[in-house]
Amino acid sequence: MPPANPFDFAYLNGSGGPDDDKLKEECGVFGVVGVPEAANFVALGLHALQHRGQEAGGIVSYDPDAGFSQARRFGYVRDNFTSHKLMETLPGQTAIGHVRYSTAGSKGPTAIRDVQPFFGEFSMGGAAIAHNGNITNAIALRRELIERGSIFQSSSDSECIVHLMARSMGKHIPDRMEEALRKVEGAFSVVAMTRTKIIGVRDPLGVRPLVLGKIGDGWALSSETCALDIIGAEFIPEIAPGEMVVITAKGVESHYPFRPQKPRFCIFEHVYFSRPDSILGGRSVYETRENIGRELAKEAPVDADLVCPVPDGGTPAAIGYSLQSGIPYAMGIIRNQYMGRTFIEPTEQIRNMGVRLKLNVNRALIKGKRVILVDDSVVRGTTSRKIKDMILDAGAAEVHFRIASPPTTWPCFYGVDTPQREKLLAATMTEDEMCAHLGVTSLRFISIDGLYRAVGEANGRNPDQPQYCDACFSGDYPIMPSDKLAEGFEMKTAAE
Numbered sequence: 001m002p003p004a005n006p007f008d009f010a011y012l013n014g015s016g017g018p019d020d021d022k023l024k025e026e027c028g029v030f031g032v033v034g035v036p037e038a039a040n041f042v043a044l045g046l047h048a049l050q051h052r053g054q055e056a057g058g059i060v061s062y063d064p065d066a067g068f069s070q071a072r073r074f075g076y077v078r079d080n081f082t083s084h085k086l087m088e089t090l091p092g093q094t095a096i097g098h099v100r101y102s103t104a105g106s107k108g109p110t111a112i113r114d115v116q117p118f119f120g121e122f123s124m125g126g127a128a129i130a131h132n133g134n135i136t137n138a139i140a141l142r143r144e145l146i147e148r149g150s151i152f153q154s155s156s157d158s159e160c161i162v163h164l165m166a167r168s169m170g171k172h173i174p175d176r177m178e179e180a181l182r183k184v185e186g187a188f189s190v191v192a193m194t195r196t197k198i199i200g201v202r203d204p205l206g207v208r209p210l211v212l213g214k215i216g217d218g219w220a221l222s223s224e225t226c227a228l229d230i231i232g233a234e235f236i237p238e239i240a241p242g243e244m245v246v247i248t249a250k251g252v253e254s255h256y257p258f259r260p261q262k263p264r265f266c267i268f269e270h271v272y273f274s275r276p277d278s279i280l281g282g283r284s285v286y287e288t289r290e291n292i293g294r295e296l297a298k299e300a301p302v303d304a305d306l307v308c309p310v311p312d313g314g315t316p317a318a319i320g321y322s323l324q325s326g327i328p329y330a331m332g333i334i335r336n337q338y339m340g341r342t343f344i345e346p347t348e349q350i351r352n353m354g355v356r357l358k359l360n361v362n363r364a365l366i367k368g369k370r371v372i373l374v375d376d377s378v379v380r381g382t383t384s385r386k387i388k389d390m391i392l393d394a395g396a397a398e399v400h401f402r403i404a405s406p407p408t409t410w411p412c413f414y415g416v417d418t419p420q421r422e423k424l425l426a427a428t429m430t431e432d433e434m435c436a437h438l439g440v441t442s443l444r445f446i447s448i449d450g451l452y453r454a455v456g457e458a459n460g461r462n463p464d465q466p467q468y469c470d471a472c473f474s475g476d477y478p479i480m481p482s483d484k485l486a487e488g489f490e491m492k493t494a495a496e
Ligand code: SF4
Pocket: 207, 266, 267, 268, 269, 411, 412, 413, 414, 415, 416, 469, 470, 471, 472, 473
């Protein structure tokens, strides 16, 4: 199939662009209550969460005169939810929204019916929900619900929550949500709304983030604090793992509807997914990433002339590596921030540019230098190879790759798009083999204990009771991926 445009990375050179070789967060959620023109605030919040999903977005609002209003669109928030014409159709003081990158649900071109928030009309009134995470027993639940008469509108795992709510006998929407979510396994941070309230819930392990903010007389719920900043909301606390908050304009009620468990927050949020200006678990994401770079410099030192990040993900860790090692930091690779749509007809020459469309080497700086290149992760390794080629083409004497996460050896089933295990470079090769395959002078990953130290666990990972979810590095899945097991997925054996 020909490319949609010359910047269609999936097509270029038969491979992805620099961001195609990354794990991708599935979604971001945002909601406000008690705020005039709530949908505008939600649009701003979703814009700040765009890094969590670029494929599509949706907003549902409620106004006493207009009732519930909804809009779902493909593409960026800024390209859709900035139009006066559209925003006027979303009146009211309560609204929630969602940005999406599809993992569960339809693959390939998304159907608009898969774009959240999902809306349901219940006997006590309407409710909309937006979900970040992944339901690991969604196939089994869906089968059971369909057998019992539910009619699904989408292929999304999240729709199960609406149908489970519909089957509940609970008197109020929050009661129905509680009952529904007790049947759900997996990772979920949910933001929901009714006519009078917004509701935020995190799964018992708190795998995905969710925070609460105060704005004027109203309240906001968000996947990350960076989206509270954009609307001028004050960050109050994180919603705790297993907590449900029910928020009206008058205030916040907190419940703990699930059996308490030891939290296992996604450690990769610290490494890559969350924005560096967000606060996670009371820690600045930027500082954590800088710490990762410092740990990496201690664990994997090397004589070199420059430390350069692979932008943007590797930047804070490269700064940390430079500070720790005393080797100068430099912008050896420049990222073009303005990659956008174009109407230029693709030519063979443009297609062959691949990664170079987004990243360019600062030749004057690199020539003749021994370069330490810091990146956040290696997934398939396709982009790492191309970047190494660009650096060597620019005349670098040596290229030492330092990776700010441990080798990614297992897929994620909790809301992050990961290739199948056999496509993960580190699942099929040793570190030495990867070094040879990538063609770099040396290659080192941060150890899992080094990563834990960087997130504030001075003694590293507790193997008996890990403090975080780190399944994509360890194969230690804190929630059984039941649907995947039924499909034949093989968990780590005792010998591995
Ligand atoms: S498997 Fe990896 S990416 Fe997925 S939730 Fe766990 S740590 Fe995060």
